[in-house]
Amino acid sequence: MTKVLLSLHVLAALLAVGPVAVAASMFPPTLRRALAGPDDGEGTARTTLRTLHRICRVYAGIGAAVPLFGFATAGSLGVLGDGWLIASIALTAAAAALLALLILPAQDRALDGDPNPVAPGRLAMLTGVFNLLWATVTVLMIIRPGSTTGA
Secondary structure: OHHHHHHHHHHHHHHHHHHHHHHHHHHHHHHHHHHHOOOOOOOHHHHHHHHHHHHHHHHHHHOOHHHHHHHHHHHHHOOOOOHHHHHHHHHHHHHHHHHHHHHHHHHHHHHOOOOOOOOHHHHHHHHHHHHHHHHHHHHHHHHOOOOOOOO
């Protein structure tokens, strides 16, 4: 059962977090282009921004499966109290909070025509931190400090 849970955890991470990381990273440069000049008449930049935001929102919701399968896997492995896992949980919570409290609302404001939308550079920085947090969690999951597997 542990192998099934671990497989589901990894698949959920790849299929849910990956699209959010990519779409969120694409949003700031697209916003920069949309703010820089007149649209091409077809609303391409705005359409792209809406699509990227929808991807972020939908896959963020699906991403809730990642920690659920992660906790189930950790419980079956008996590592719930290990330091590397606790650090991973904290970093995952920080990434989720950053996405839910800063990145998605900033994207919403940019799409709603807020006269003072978030600066694309600030949004790019927030997205970079989000991606760095997930990269750190991934490394912790692979290295697992103190692991006895030697992998």
